[in-house]
Amino acid sequence: MALTSPRRSALSDQVIAELRNQITSGEWPVGSRIPTEPELVGQLGVARNTVREAVRALAHNGLLDIRQGSGTYVVATSELAGVMHRRFADADPRHIAELRSTLESSAARLAAQRRTDKDLKQLDTLLARRDEAWASGDAEQFVAADATFHLAVAAASHNEVLSELYADLGDLLRDWLRDDVGHELRPERHMDHARMVEAIRGGDGDTAATEAASYPFMCLGNPPRADG
Secondary structure (H helix, E strand, C coil), X not given: CCCCCCCHHHHHHHHHHHHHHHHHCCCCCCCCECCCHHHHHHHHCCCHHHHHHHHHHHHHCCCEEEECCCEEEECCCCHHXXXXXXXXXXXXXXXXXXXXXXXXXXXXXXXXXXXXXXXXXXXXXXXXXXXHHHHHCCHHHHHHHHHHHHHHHHHHCCCHHXXXXXXXXXXXXXXXXXXXXXXXXXXXXXXCCHHHHHHHHCCCHHHHHHHHHHHHHHHHCCCCCCCC
């Protein structure tokens, strides 16, 4: 992973690109602590100041959070995700639910029209993993499994803009779900997503969209009335 360049600015850009790649590839997932500055110096073969400059640039862009005395942590997977996380972290939870409802119902409707056999296999696998995570009682494992499942629904829409937007909102939505779920998985909070998957499988866009639209409000414990 050693990097070399005759120009300091170009070298710094290379380091930024390499660190960003570690994040976007999932090598350094959201919430993880990245290697220490001396470790990065050794891995990249560049000066300490170059590493420090790159880390600060990614922190400024919202991908990293430098915590004095603790380390540097990944907080977002892209610059846009970082901006959204900062901008909407304190938003009204119901407004977040309304945004989720809009995006997820549109994704489910399109998925019902465009899903492939590969998409359906992936949804079945992730739905089973989500159910297993709930059964385990591990709240953090469930949040991760639920988020991955919904990302797969968005991907099955085969609308690149929608799926990328949903992915960029993912960190914020995971935080919201984590707060709602809490440390304990309570039976009354369980939501079965099997009906949505079956609607997508059967090409029933209306049912898939209706199912998806209701889930965020069920998380709030206050689903919207049928008359709006």
